Amino acid sequence: MNQVKIEIDGMEVYTEKGKTIMEAAEHADIYIPHLCHHPDLHAEGGCRLCVVEINGKKEPQTACTTLAEEGMSVNTKSEDLDRLRRLSMELMLANHVDDCTTCPKYLKCELQSLIQYLGVSTSRLRRTLNAVNMETGNPLIIRDSNRCVACGRCVRVCRDVRGVGILEYHKNEEDRITVGVTGDLSLAKADCRFCGACVEVCPTGALQDKKGTFKEGNRQDILIPCKQECPAGINIPKYVRLIKEGKYEQAAAVVREKAPFPKSLGLVCMRFCESACRRKEINGAVSIRELKRFAAEQDTYQWKEKSVFKPKTGKKVAVVGAGPAGLTAAYYLVKSGHAVDVYEKLPVAGGMLSAGIPDYRLPASIVEEEIAVIREAGVKIFTNRKINSLEELRNLGYEAILIAVGTDKGVRIPLPGADLFNVHVNIDFLRRDLLNTHMELKDSVVVLGGGNVAFDCARTAKRLGCSQVSVVCLEEEGSMTAGEEEITEAREEGIQIYNGRTFVRIIEKDGKAAGVLCREVESFTFDENRKLILTEKEDSDHVIPGEMVIFSTGQKPDLESFEELSLNPRGLMETDSSGNTGIKGVFAAGDAVTGTASVIQAIAGARKAASEIDRYLGGDGNIEESLSEYQEADGFIGKSEGFAELDRRTYRCISLDQRKDNFNLMTEGLEEAEARCEAERCLQCDLRPRLTRSRFWTEYQYK
């Protein structure tokens, strides 16, 4: 028989053989005070708060170290026990900061809740605390030894659960025992893995996350910042770990679970994940996008076997716009059993992926490859097919319509001279071949604007042979919206960047543009209506010459065909968080809702809309699927010498000579060895929420 019956405070409790009294009590929801005990750690019995009386035993025993035996009768409450517990608490508190209110753990502290439970004060003891400074020099983790009660949980979790073992009991200058890092090294020097397990199990304010490391919110979410920040919620730690283990196609499948454009994302994702990555506080975020690119390149499409296709529903859905939003939604709707037709006004599908982002960043062939998978799933795409009204679609028998037209109308700021010949807007310029617009290329080009699209225009112009290309923008260097690498690479290619200017007018010469009259800007802000307020420098007018001027100062959606839709002041569609437009059966997603954003946001929005449309059509709205194998992550990560020094690896640009005059992909992703090394840098934040959260006494039924 593997079960034993014991009695705790008169209650019959059954537990498995080999379990401790504490485990039996936990299971039965009976509270026995404890501090050094943690469900995930081997018991030590040092704090003596869990002492209990057992029939037949003369002295009180610690519940966390005593095995439950058949017929045992355990008493958890008595005056004697209370005296023992209180003395232990008093002794700990004599060596602990007096004031709880200044502690970041205030009201979230196990020690504080125990003080309350036991009703302890330290007045009869001598204060033994010799205050030392808080240690704030380490990345991510703050140590306040004044709040440490040396329960040893951090020591045990680091050594026994993580296999890192850099925390220990050691003596300070006064020969008093404290918990510290082996050899008194900095965490980085001691080869800390920065997994945060020590902070997680600390019952006091002695170990804390640095302020700002995590956002507020649900613990399971916030503790994995990369995943939380990814709009599509891709399970980043999982695929990074799979890459580390050499399971590349599994890694690709993980990305696939949330986004049907892994390869494109691997090249152009805005990587919100990386800006949240905790590793950036040590020596640069993990190159998550590059790892995704690497994984996607290794994809063997074996995940297709697991891909779920629900039975046909006979319902028809129309999607307007074949960009990342439209195609993502179409893909998931087809998988949900609906018939989906996508209408695209351009001759190619892909939206900004193929008609916007230049080929040197994202080759059309890669986008086509990804669209082929979507077509294969059953999505019908009609190109060169502009939809002129909702009515038109309704007449074709569609029960649901998704508007995902994106923002492809470049904004032309109404400056004097803005309508001159040779003055263009960004999207028209980038799509010049598709739209068959005649553009006379000039030697000198001025691009107005400081975002990624402005740089796409400038670098495209350069590649087309324009010798003098300038980017002029309002923002100072460092606050431009374009990515840092984009700016650096553009400079390498010989593009001149002018920061902190406002545009006054476009200079005319012989009826054509000849340059832009600019003025320097002291500072700028936006008021509550998002209206720009400028402080200009006096007498700072100057001309930046250019025979061709390209506005890259934002885009709007082209929604003229859909008069029924309500638009907000920015000209974007109003929807609820699931993409409902307010008109029955009409939904919207992507840039046309959010304003010009990112591919991953478009995908995330489209997933929500697809789910909502499925529900609207009578489905359960569940588009989640599991394409990768279950991963039992090993929490015993072990020590890794020089872990904190592992340098960030990222993509390489091909040499200037080879890239400046053509549209071939200009980056090379990580090699296999590099990818595995980069994956090795991951702090594995997803391990921390797997630790059991310790419960406070208030959470037990019997206390």
Add this chain to the structure above:
Amino acid sequence: METERIEIFGHGIKGRPSAERWSSREWKELVCLFPEDQSESGTVKYLLEHYLDEIISGMEALKDRLKLNSICALLSKNHEIYEEKFRLSGIQTNLTDDMKGIQKEIFKEGILVHHAETMLALHRNLTDENYVPHKIISVTGDVMEPGIYEIPFGITLEEIITKYAKGVTAGKTVKFVSAGGSMGAVYGADELDTLFTYSSLLKEGTMLESAQIEVCSNDTCIVDWACKRMLINSRKTCGSCVYCREGIYQLFRILQDAAEGKGREGDISLMKEICETLKSGTLCDIGRTAAVPLLTAMNKFGEEFEKHIDRKICQSLSCISYVKFYIDPALCNGCGDCMVCPEHAVRGGENLIHIIDPDICSKCERCTTVCSRNAVRRYGTVKPVLPSEPVQAGSFSGEGNGIKKGLGRRRRV
């Protein structure tokens, strides 16, 4: 087995015969310890210097009898010079500079661990028909000849002091004896007939892990002594259990306050509570025995603790907070060396008896150290008769100067 007849006591096995241990299970390897820590270094050095051959012979004998695969000596780095000797006898050695740390690791299945002293005892037992178990002890404190002695089990503490250490320091009497190193119990002067055996010493909680005997004479203040003991013992904690880590140090702090005039009502019962809790509430022998000296001292000299805490009196004039300094007029030769006083609390002049103003004196003891006549003395509750003004050295008779006797003799209620 022949070994069953061998009656020797293992070092640190709490008085159980070693033979019991030998026959308890199958042993593969013997590790012989030469532990070096503050209190034992003397005896280990003594063993190495005097009995290395005998110890090696004991180890070899045990190897033969228990059919062990190998034998090994665990030595501190300081004793490297003895390595050669072991090597010549074909015994493996393991040198370490972290004796404490390594001792935790060696206890493994199949490994028999013994102290060198046990091996010596084994050798003697096998070679001497009339063998009487001996223990190597060190005697320190107020005795004529402190040192390391080999004593037979079963003699009294009194005999150890008189026969081996040649009696108490001249002019002093025994106040108490502490047996068993820093964690050993205190035996009052009336308990010197206690037998030096495991069983009788264990009664008080002494483990004899380190066979150190400290003899303290009447001018030792028990509170001050216990305070120092608790500080030493607080440093032995590994930190795992709260009572040991915080409790011993708390005891030290309370005693420190008691010695400095900051004792509080309830301190005695608090200390007793902590001591009793330490005995049962800690995970190893260090915690369980750390407060034994204090607890036994409180049981035997309770009144002295009370006087310190409640009445701020130190009879032995050892706790500086409770004493004042004076210059003995009978001894002062008027040399003026004591005028070095940084507080200018000393008055006097050439060939005059110097006088300390207790209101100014900061008790720095500069004068005590410079006085060649040893004339700077302490007084407690009773102020001695002193001249009111510096007078000619040698002229003070101590009579008729109108000084009130018995100041501060009133008892507090």
